[in-house]
Amino acid sequence: MTDQDLCIENVTKTFGGFAAVDDLTLTIPDGSFFALLGASGCGKTTTLRMVAGLEEPTAGRIMLGGLDITRMRPYKRPVNTVFQSYALFPHMNVADNVAFGLRRKGENRADTRRKVAEMLDLVQLGQYGTRRPAQLSGGQQQRVALARALVNQPEVLLLDEPLGALDLKLRRQMQIELKRIQTEVGITFVHVTHDQEEAMTMADTVAVMQAGRIEQLGAPAEMYEFPASAFVANFLGQSNLIKAEVTGQADGHVTVDAHGNRLAVPSARCRVTSGAALLGVRPEKLHLADDLDAVPSGHAAVRGVITDASFTGVSTQYLVRAPWGSELTVFVPNSGIANPALPGAEVAVHWSPAHSFLVGS
Amino acid sequence: MAALLPTASGTPAAATEIPVEPPAGMRRRRWIPYALLAPGLLWLGVFFVFPVFQLAMASLWDPSGSIETGYTFAWSFSNYADAWEMFHVQFLRSLWYALITTVICVALGYPLAYAIAIKGGRWKNLMLVGVIAPFFTSYLVRTYSWKAILSDSGPVVDFLKWLHILPPDGRLLATEFAVIAGLVYNFLPFMVLPLYASLDKLDVRLLEAARDLYHGPVRSFFRVTLPLSMPGVLAGTLLTFIPAAGDYVNAQLLGGPNTQMIGSVIQSRFLVVNDYPIASALSVMLMLTILVLVMIYVRVFGTEEVV
Numbered sequence: 001m002t003d004q005d006l007c008i009e010n011v012t013k014t015f016g017g018f019a020a021v022d023d024l025t026l027t028i029p030d031g032s033f034f035a036l037l038g039a040s041g042c043g044k045t046t047t048l049r050m051v052a053g054l055e056e057p058t059a060g061r062i063m064l065g066g067l068d069i070t071r072m073r074p075y076k077r078p079v080n081t082v083f084q085s086y087a088l089f090p091h092m093n094v095a096d097n098v099a100f101g102l103r104r105k106g107e108n109r110a111d112t113r114r115k116v117a118e119m120l121d122l123v124q125l126g127q128y129g130t131r132r133p134a135q136l137s138g139g140q141q142q143r144v145a146l147a148r149a150l151v152n153q154p155e156v157l158l159l160d161e162p163l164g165a166l167d168l169k170l171r172r173q174m175q176i177e178l179k180r181i182q183t184e185v186g187i188t189f190v191h192v193t194h195d196q197e198e199a200m201t202m203a204d205t206v207a208v209m210q211a212g213r214i215e216q217l218g219a220p221a222e223m224y225e226f227p228a229s230a231f232v233a234n235f236l237g238q239s240n241l242i243k244a245e246v247t248g249q250a251d252g253h254v255t256v257d258a259h260g261n262r263l264a265v266p267s268a269r270c271r272v273t274s275g276a277a278l279l280g281v282r283p284e285k286l287h288l289a290d291d292l293d294a295v296p297s298g299h300a301a302v303r304g305v306i307t308d309a310s311f312t313g314v315s316t317q318y319l320v321r322a323p324w325g326s327e328l329t330v331f332v333p334n335s336g337i338a339n340p341a342l343p344g345a346e347v348a349v350h351w352s353p354a355h356s357f358l359v360g361s
Numbered sequence: 362m363a364a365l366l367p368t369a370s371g372t373p374a375a376a377t378e379i380p381v382e383p384p385a386g387m388r389r390r391r392w393i394p395y396a397l398l399a400p401g402l403l404w405l406g407v408f409f410v411f412p413v414f415q416l417a418m419a420s421l422w423d424p425s426g427s428i429e430t431g432y433t434f435a436w437s438f439s440n441y442a443d444a445w446e447m448f449h450v451q452f453l454r455s456l457w458y459a460l461i462t463t464v465i466c467v468a469l470g471y472p473l474a475y476a477i478a479i480k481g482g483r484w485k486n487l488m489l490v491g492v493i494a495p496f497f498t499s500y501l502v503r504t505y506s507w508k509a510i511l512s513d514s515g516p517v518v519d520f521l522k523w524l525h526i527l528p529p530d531g532r533l534l535a536t537e538f539a540v541i542a543g544l545v546y547n548f549l550p551f552m553v554l555p556l557y558a559s560l561d562k563l564d565v566r567l568l569e570a571a572r573d574l575y576h577g578p579v580r581s582f583f584r585v586t587l588p589l590s591m592p593g594v595l596a597g598t599l600l601t602f603i604p605a606a607g608d609y610v611n612a613q614l615l616g617g618p619n620t621q622m623i624g625s626v627i628q629s630r631f632l633v634v635n636d637y638p639i640a641s642a643l644s645v646m647l648m649l650t651i652l653v654l655v656m657i658y659v660r661v662f663g664t665e666e667v668v
């Protein structure tokens with residue numbers, strides 16, 4: 001932790017009694033790519049606005065580079081925002097929009113023009129400099145908003161769903177570009193997104209937010225493999241969560257009873273060790289076998305009936321109804337081996353206990 | 362089967378006709394825009410085009426005629442030269458007063474409209490009613506009450522004398538100050554309302570974006586707020602300047618001989634002196650001058666976008 005980090009310390013923001021951000025504490029390391037994930041209305045935009053200075057925290061403080069910027073005017077902060085609503089200036093053309101911040105920073109004309117042109121090329125809008133925002137498509141406007149903030153090379157760039165309006169192909173391209181710029185220039189990126197895949201592929205650190213608080217924070221793989229709660233387990237990727245009751249602990253395992261099935265989870269992968277819990281396994285870590293006898297030794301297994309099979313190209317997604325009524329999702333990779341499991345077939349669903357995790361219910 | 366044949370053979374012919382002729386529904390609707398325009402056009406024709414034509418004719422009547430003896434049309438363009446000769450002082454003064462009035466109205470109206478639109482919050486509507494409230498009383502009555510307020514023994518004069526701002530024999534009535542104050546008072550709402558309309562539409566998120574991009578409040582104002590409210594400024598200045606230039610009530614009630622405006626000259630030429638040709642020539646001149654000024658103004662300051 002250096003003192004160039006962006007530190008949000010015990011920040012609360014209430015709107016008429018309703019806490020949009022609730023005692024949030026976060027350290028975003030200098031030069032890192034930080035993704036903020038969360039359901040709609042959980043306080044992501046509000047958090048960014050407080051960092052940008054457009055909203056004043058009700059309590060707590062925000063530090064940047066060892067400096068308390070909580071009450072610093074937004075136009076004095078080395079922070080720029082890509083707004084969720086774009087907020088492009090309708091009376092200026094695209095190039096003037098992008099040059100807006102540079103002009104004020106006292107950049108000379110030739111430099112400004114060159115940087116604006118480079119930035120427009122980067123977002124693939126090189127030909128659109130003289131257009132008005134109203135003459136652009138939603139995705140093009142979004143890219144102008146991105147260029148307008150990025151061109152200033154601030155210490156911290158706040159991106160509020162900056163790729164939401166783009167098609168998949170352009171989105172992937174822009175993700176790669178953003179990541180490249182971020183590593184090249186070393187700007188701290190705080191990237192708000194609804195797209196968990198985007199968050200995981202781009203970010204060094206992912207934070208999942210819920211109701212104004214951070215639910216879990218960590219490296220993407222770490223969080224994906226061992227989520228802290230049922231909410232995170234479902235928000236980052238898909239999870240099969242089975243209701244279970246902890247029955248005991250023995251040699252490095254926690255044993256649970258799930259609808260009459262005795263299952264074990266390594267203690268290191270348990271967030272709770274007593275009472276009611278949820279046993280989770282990712283769909284791609286579940287396997288199908290014809291019956292319980294075919295299950296590899298050491299694997300946990302439950303029986304079920306296939307209710308649906310859908311081919312998605314990369315894999316086949318099966319829904320398997322467990323004896324207690326709920327359905328488990330199983331992804332079977334399409335590795336070329338014939339997989340003739342059909343709806344109606346009785347199967348055994350099995351997994352390695354090392355791939356399961358236990359969270360509080 | 363046989364009964365169907367004629368229909369079948371007729372179909373290709375009908376099919377080729379369809380693209381040529383628009384569907385019946387569209388054909389029927391084509392006259393609707395004209396029907397909607399008709400009452401307005403008729404009104405303008407009877408009460409605007411015809412009187413203006415009549416006025417233009419009258420401005421070219423033989424000036425030797427009179428109401429009693431009747432006038433004859435004589436292409437006497439000399440009426441215009443005579444009118445200018447006699448009244449160019451009042452003519453230029455009117456444009457000057459209108460200009461000052463417009464400038465003061467912008468200076469007073471812009472902050473007011475800004476306060477109502479941006480900072481008004483829940484008081485917005487009440488403040489707007491405040492701006493419109495004077496219209497509930499007649500223009501004439503309001504101007505008369507200004508006459509009372511500014512009168513020689515009135516409270517304002519007394520107070521200014523007490524402060525030694527006015528000399529003991531000083532007065533406000535019959536001065537330029539009184540006329541322009543009256544004009545500003547009467548035309549301020551015409552400035553405030555269009556300004557309010559354009560400022561109210563302003564997306565505050567744009568101001569946030571400007572602040573985020575290193576622009577303080579003053580710079581944000583000049584680079585974002587003001588340019589985006591230009592349509593309102595344009596409309597407001599036109600709605601103030603045009604009627605102010607032709608106004609005669611304020612000059613008549615609050616002014617004196619040295620503050621006479623062209624409106625009162627025209628009024629007295631028509632109704633007191635009964636000099637129709639000169640009065641008409643002045644009216645046409647005023648109309649054309651304003652038209653040309655407005656065209657230049659809109660050409661220079663007009664924004665092509667309708668924000």
Ligand SMILES: Nc1ncnc2c1ncn2[C@@H]1O[C@H](COP(=O)(O)OP(=O)(O)OP(=O)(O)O)[C@@H](O)[C@H]1O
Pocket residue numbers: 015020038039040041042043044045046047084
């Ligand atoms: N100015 C405001 N006044 C009152 N409530 C507000 C205000 N701004 C935000 N809120 C509330 O605060 C909560 C968080 O809002 P925020 O905009 O931060 O959500 P978000 O996480 O960005 O959601 P989304 O993903 O939909 O953009 C919401 O419940 C919202 O209704």
Ligand SMILES: [Mg+2]
Pocket residue numbers: 044045046084160
């Ligand atoms: Mg948001």
